[in-house]
Amino acid sequence: MSDDLFDKGLQIRRDVVGKDYVDRSLAEADDFTRPMQELVTRFCWGEVWSRPGLERRERSMINLGMIAALNRPHELKLHVRGALNNGLTRDEIREIFLQVAVYCGMPAALDSFRIAREVFKEVDAGK
Structure with missing residues (x-):
């Protein structure tokens, strides 16, 4: 194809x-x-993703919020890594998930923080 x-x-x-x-x-x-x-x-x-108007970094921010709200852990893990590849910092990712807590609930945010920490550990270990 x-x-x-x-x-x-x-x-x-x-x-x-x-x-x-x-x-x-x-x-x-x-x-x-x-x-x-x-x-x-x-x-x-x-x-x-190839459209003009939003940079990849911005698209990653939006995706993290939406995927966290939808409670899709596999996709969230993938997109946390993608967000790092697109230049988001860990602090920015934290802020996104704090925003998720307010608008989508604590369980969604808690899972998002847990998943992000897993990705950070993998990245730090060179995986």
Whole structure:
């Protein structure tokens, strides 16, 4: 599967969440999951993340808030790492999750802090 939007999305996706993760996700895709991987790459990353108007850093901030509010720990972990790759500091990530606590509830924020600490430990360990 290759087209301009997919290729653009693939590059952005790799830049933000990491080449190893993306390549593994695509390699592990089967007949059932491949269409979803293609849709995510083409639409989310190729169409939306490549739009002008918001920088990747800003998109990461928005994603952290939304994904924390939706209580999606797997995606949150991935996007905390992506936020760091996009230049957010740990202090900024903390502030985002404090905002989540106020507007989305303490359980969502507590889980978000726990997940972020896991990512920070992995990053510090060089994983």
